[in-house]
Amino acid sequence: MESIESLFYTEVHHSIRDIPAVEWNQLITDPDASPFIRHEYLAALEISESVSVKTGWQPCHFTVRSRQNGALLCAMPAYLKKHSYGEYVFDWAWANAYQQNGLEYYPKLLSAIPFTPVGGSRLIGSHQQAQEMIIASALAWIKEQKISSMHLLFPLIGTEELLKKFNFLRRESIQFHWQNQSLDRPNEQLQDFNEFVYTLNKKRRNNILRERQSVLDAGVSFEHKPGATLDSKDWDDFYTFYESNYINHGNAPYLTRSFFELIGQSMQEYIHIIFAIKNNRRIASSLLFRNREKLERAYGRYWGSTEYVSNLHFETAYYQTIEFCIAEKISVFEGGAQGEHKIHRGLLPVNLYSMHYLVDDRFANAIEDFLQREGNSMHRYLNELVEHQPLKKI
Numbered sequence: 001m002e003s004i005e006s007l008f009y010t011e012v013h014h015s016i017r018d019i020p021a022v023e024w025n026q027l028i029t030d031p032d033a034s035p036f037i038r039h040e041y042l043a044a045l046e047i048s049e050s051v052s053v054k055t056g057w058q059p060c061h062f063t064v065r066s067r068q069n070g071a072l073l074c075a076m077p078a079y080l081k082k083h084s085y086g087e088y089v090f091d092w093a094w095a096n097a098y099q100q101n102g103l104e105y106y107p108k109l110l111s112a113i114p115f116t117p118v119g120g121s122r123l124i125g126s127h128q129q130a131q132e133m134i135i136a137s138a139l140a141w142i143k144e145q146k147i148s149s150m151h152l153l154f155p156l157i158g159t160e161e162l163l164k165k166f167n168f169l170r171r172e173s174i175q176f177h178w179q180n181q182s183l184d185r186p187n188e189q190l191q192d193f194n195e196f197v198y199t200l201n202k203k204r205r206n207n208i209l210r211e212r213q214s215v216l217d218a219g220v221s222f223e224h225k226p227g228a229t230l231d232s233k234d235w236d237d238f239y240t241f242y243e244s245n246y247i248n249h250g251n252a253p254y255l256t257r258s259f260f261e262l263i264g265q266s267m268q269e270y271i272h273i274i275f276a277i278k279n280n281r282r283i284a285s286s287l288l289f290r291n292r293e294k295l296e297r298a299y300g301r302y303w304g305s306t307e308y309v310s311n312l313h314f315e316t317a318y319y320q321t322i323e324f325c326i327a328e329k330i331s332v333f334e335g336g337a338q339g340e341h342k343i344h345r346g347l348l349p350v351n352l353y354s355m356h357y358l359v360d361d362r363f364a365n366a367i368e369d370f371l372q373r374e375g376n377s378m379h380r381y382l383n384e385l386v387e388h389q390p391l392k393k394i
Contacts, residue, residue, distance in 0.1 A: 008073065008130055010137035013061045016042045016077070023072040027125040030156065031293045034120045036113040040266040042077055048259035051114050056082040060109065062138055064130040074130035076123050076138065079114065080107040080147070086254050088117035088337040089153050089173060089354045094367060098148065103360070105148050109138065112153035115254045117175070117337035118299055119154040119352050123162075135166055143359060153354040160355065168355040169364070171371050172378040174385070176342035177350045178333040180325055183392060189331070193323045196346065204344055204390035211311040212319055218309045220278050222320055227264065227271030235260050238273055241285045241304030255302075272298075274320045276305070276312060283307040286317045288324070296330040318345050340385075349385040 013019055021039035028037060035041060044050075051057035058080040064073050083106065084091055098105035111122045123131045142150050152163065160170060180189045183199040190196050197205045225234060239257045246253040263271065269292065276284035284305030290298045303317040318335065325333050335347045343349060356371075358364035 004129055004133055007067055008064050008133050009067055010133060011063050011065070012141065013063065014059050016046055016059060016061055019061065019063060019072070019075065024075060024124070027072065027075055028121065029124075029126055030121050032120075032295050032297070033291065033293065034113075034118050034297070034299060035267060035270040035289050035291055036116050036118055036299075037077070037121050037124060038267070041113075041263060044259050044262035044266065045114055045255075048256045048262055050255045050259045051079065056085070057114055058082075058107075062134050062141075064125075064127075064134050064137075072125070073127040074123060074125035074134050076111050076134050077113070078109055078111045078138070081110045082106050086115040087112060087153060089151075089171065091151075091356075094363070097366075098363065103148070108148055109142050109150040110153070111138075111151065111155075116301070117154060118334060119175075120156065122152045122155040123159060131162060132165075135162065139166060139357065148359055150357045151354060152356075154352050155355060160353070163355045163357075166357065167364070168357045169368050169371050170375070171354045171356060172375045173337070173352045173354065174378065174382055175337055175350050175352055176335045176339065176347035178322060178325070178335065178347045180329070180331050180333075189329055190326050192326060193319070196322060196326065199392060200346060200390045201392055204346070208319070208345060211314050214311050215309060215315040218278070218312075220276050220283070220309055220312065220315070222316070223275040223277055223282075224320075224324065225273045225275065227268035227273075230264050230268070230271070230273060232261070234273065234275075235264055237275065237282050238285045238287060241282075241306060242287070242302050243304070244306050245302075245304030272324065274316055274324070276309075276316050278307065278309070283309070284312055284316050286321065288321060290328075290330060295332070296328070297332045297334060298325050298328075298330050299334045300336055314345060318342070318347070322346065343385060343388070344390060346390060348389055348391075349382055351379075351382055 016039060024039040046059055060078045060080045062076045062078055065071060066073055095105040123134060138150060182188045182190050197208055239260060243253050270289050272288040272290060274286045275282045286303040287301050288298050289301060298321060300317055300321055305312060321333055335342045358367055
């Protein structure tokens, strides 16, 4: 019987551009795959230097090819990380514990979409043996390079069983997603925003209506622009709002202006921007991505403003997006990580997870115990959120 190594071989690439875009994208077969796993998106991050050795995100992508014909069978986007920023799964305490014991936690190997807490494929390509080989090869590589750990953030549900074979540990997390589902017409989508608010209990319904009216009373209107209609002026305006949101929180933005220019050219069909306008001047914006597969999803990514208007964030980033999803018959709107305020606006809690491998057995055992307790607490919290969801009782 032939060994797996005699059938396939693994390569490590320090730029996504070393892998042909057509080959990479052909591996994306999951009908619910997000746009963020596409070659164009990952390439834009690198070309714009939003991810680089300088920013602490050194590209380190793994591929498996057939020895027979060189065909690409599986790929895994990955990065050597020198910090834990931009991940939305927090392991600072783990890094501190390593340091206190005289060990180095960084660099670590991370398979994730940078700055993007969206669930989806991390091992692209459906060849099971190639998937196993890519994980085995990555683990062998981190041990050879004396790297502390390997992490896959927000992978597909089916990935868990494979990773458990290699002693990865599961960590729970929660996000908030909106579902385009009629309450009165089972298995049908909503017809308009009014039908949506009347799926909510009276308290939440009235709160949303008050918030929307306050924005209207402030003289704010909205402009929706699909990706194909965006020009440099639109991206300049958007970046002003995006940058201001980070600066207002005392941080520098993760993504450069050129990143958005690049995806504006290469991913037009996946992009939609909502601008808020007051006194004939743009004052805020929200950027959405969407997939166009069988189960269409929208992903709320970046919002910002240069003028304060009460409830403008909720209107621009949530209510306008929900109206857009209803009109476009999009099934799910993912509102991103964190934020209990989202459940009050019709976005419901969803359980996601990440998987972690620690080379040092002592730390692996300690973290496994921690994750068990954290997971139990997270599930109790999730059940509590479900009990307080804003949907009407049927």
